[in-house]
Amino acid sequence: MADDNQEVSTPSPRPQGGRPDGPRPDRGPGGREGGGGRKFFRRKKVCKFCVEKIDDINYKDVRLLGQFVAERGKIVPRRLTGVCTPHQRRLTSAIKRARNIALLPFAAR
Numbered sequence: 001m002a003d004d005n006q007e008v009s010t011p012s013p014r015p016q017g018g019r020p021d022g023p024r025p026d027r028g029p030g031g032r033e034g035g036g037g038r039k040f041f042r043r044k045k046v047c048k049f050c051v052e053k054i055d056d057i058n059y060k061d062v063r064l065l066g067q068f069v070a071e072r073g074k075i076v077p078r079r080l081t082g083v084c085t086p087h088q089r090r091l092t093s094a095i096k097r098a099r100n101i102a103l104l105p106f107a108a109r
Helices: 062-066 085-100
Strands: none
Touching: 062 085
16 A cells, blocks of 8 residues: 555656766867877887797796886787797796796796
8 A cells, every 4th residue: 555655766868968967079180189190100019039039948947038028027029028929928938937947036026
């Protein structure tokens, strides 16, 4: 009987058009307002191992492997280092081998 006296609340409809404050302002390159300015140009990174013609990546070469390990101990990804896919695979396995025999740290202190 108490159910008869309750009102059914319906959610208020959202305004059409997506954004409540209106359309987005026009933005130039780089997401900045105004449109003026230089376009950002990034050179394509080249694989260090292909350029220097290093065929084998040795797990004992800590100085070379250390360039591809971040401060926190993580392996730096290809998109940041510019290493090609086959060399990144060999590099990863060499870093993991060096970690297992304590030549490289697993994590930072």
